[in-house]
Amino acid sequence: MATVTMEKLTKVYPNGQKVVHGLDLTIGEGEFVVLVGPSGCGKTTTLRMVAGLEEISDGTLRIGDRVVNDLPARERDIAMVFQNYALYPHMTVAQNIGFALKLKKTSKDEIARAVTNAADVLGLTEQLDKKPGQLSGGQRQRVAMGRAIVRDPAVFLMDEPLSNLDANLRVKMRAEVSRVQRKLGVATLYVTHDQVEAMTMGDRVAVMHAGDLQQCDHPQTLYSKPANLFVASFIGSPSMNIFEAGLSEDGTYFAMGGQRLELDPMGYSENLRKYRGKKIAVGFRPENLSVATTAQGAAKLKVQIDLVEALGSELLVYFRFDAKAIKVAGAIAEEEDLGDIEVGVEKGAGIGLGVARIPPYYQFQQGQTLELNLDTQRIHFFDIATGDAI
Ligand SMILES: Nc1ncnc2c1ncn2[C@@H]1O[C@H](COP(=O)(O)OP(=O)(O)OP(=O)(O)O)[C@@H](O)[C@H]1O
Ligand SMILES: [Mg+2]
Numbered sequence: 456m457a458t459v460t461m462e463k464l465t466k467v468y469p470n471g472q473k474v475v476h477g478l479d480l481t482i483g484e485g486e487f488v489v490l491v492g493p494s495g496c497g498k499t500t501t502l503r504m505v506a507g508l509e510e511i512s513d514g515t516l517r518i519g520d521r522v523v524n525d526l527p528a529r530e531r532d533i534a535m536v537f538q539n540y541a542l543y544p545h546m547t548v549a550q551n552i553g554f555a556l557k558l559k560k561t562s563k564d565e566i567a568r569a570v571t572n573a574a575d576v577l578g579l580t581e582q583l584d585k586k587p588g589q590l591s592g593g594q595r596q597r598v599a600m601g602r603a604i605v606r607d608p609a610v611f612l613m614d615e616p617l618s619n620l621d622a623n624l625r626v627k628m629r630a631e632v633s634r635v636q637r638k639l640g641v642a643t644l645y646v647t648h649d650q651v652e653a654m655t656m657g658d659r660v661a662v663m664h665a666g667d668l669q670q671c672d673h674p675q676t677l678y679s680k681p682a683n684l685f686v687a688s689f690i691g692s693p694s695m696n697i698f699e700a701g702l703s704e705d706g707t708y709f710a711m712g713g714q715r716l717e718l719d720p721m722g723y724s725e726n727l728r729k730y731r732g733k734k735i736a737v738g739f740r741p742e743n744l745s746v747a748t749t750a751q752g753a754a755k756l757k758v759q760i761d762l763v764e765a766l767g768s769e770l771l772v773y774f775r776f777d778a779k780a781i782k783v784a785g786a787i788a789e790e791e792d793l794g795d796i797e798v799g800v801e802k803g804a805g806i807g808l809g810v811a812r813i814p815p816y817y818q819f820q821q822g823q824t825l826e827l828n829l830d831t832q833r834i835h836f837f838d839i840a841t842g843d844a845i
Contacts, residue, residue: 456484457532457609459505459642463514466500474500476666477514482610485640487633488671489657491647493689493785497666498646502612505644507531518609534608538615540599542587549574549583552601569605576635577601593624593631600635611636611643617652629656650690654678662686664785684842687738687835688786693771696744696809699779699839700737702730709737712778712807716754719831726845727836735845736781738835741771744811747826756827761808763819770813774825778807783842 459482466475475497482488490498503509505516507528516524523531542551552573553566561569574580577597587595596616603611616632617625633656636643647653653660654674661671662685670682681687687695700711706728708717747755758774811827819825836845
């Protein structure tokens, strides 16, 4: 059992590229911490520094009480599981799992015991005599986990271990990996670019962007109290709606495009008062919009329906209105990503596209106008210049 402490961990590659900027992150005993962020933000680099596969340019890395910056990988008591877990095709599952121990000249009895235990934890007991070619993708993944488990390490490091699996299997293996990690109680740093994976697996989730840690919190806190615009847009699917708005001089309402939305007098912080008469960014999640009734504590938003996606259990209603949408560079889902990842806030072209999660029993027409209630208790406010939550 051990903890991992990163203090101002920094990586500058020999070509001068600075990709990790003074990362402060601690993984507690037995804790499962997920490092998530868009492609290229420095996740693998961070993991490799912890593993000892990449030199640490600056900062301190501790495992337990020991500073391990200069300790070679094999002396760090760490086991890694990668995305490409090349199993040895000519060896049986048992031989694959026990291989690291064999290299360490562990006794046959001890290897057999460790392999049996790992197979038991992973549900591989029936497969021990098979070759990797006879296994399903998920079973192969488990063998890769088994190889890490038998080493009984102080720390697990996993870099996108599920990304080669098909979508269904990935969902199953998420739960499996979590279960095994909890059972073994080994401090784990798990890297993924998939926010759903991060949210469902992590005790805590560390969101990284362009080499900087944005926020590290329990998944639900990350969702309900994002520290800045990046986290707000990165976590949640569909993403949070974020628009430019002006807070009134008296602080009782804000204006988005041509619309005026009353604020709940109790619903906002002392901090927000400082922004009276100023431009701010206003964010609200798709589920905090509902078809307008006379419900209390809600502001009304008039929109035009663009597209409705029926998901069975709910409708995703995409709409437009005349406010300026704020898109956070690099925070949008991969398939929509235009490739360029920049730091900072990129203002939309004023189209004002948003999305609402609506119960499935409504029927809508494209182009129809609609009044939505916005739950004013659930609005997020951000400084438009810094992106920080207000
Ligand atoms: N050996 C290297 N030399 C120079 N630059 C590198 C090296 N390895 C990675 N980089 C750069 O460092 C940045 C971070 O890379 P890293 O692999 O850590 O990203 P990542 O967050 O793991 O991304 P992905 O989600 O795509 O795996 C990238 O811009 C990458 O091009
Ligand atoms: Mg990577």
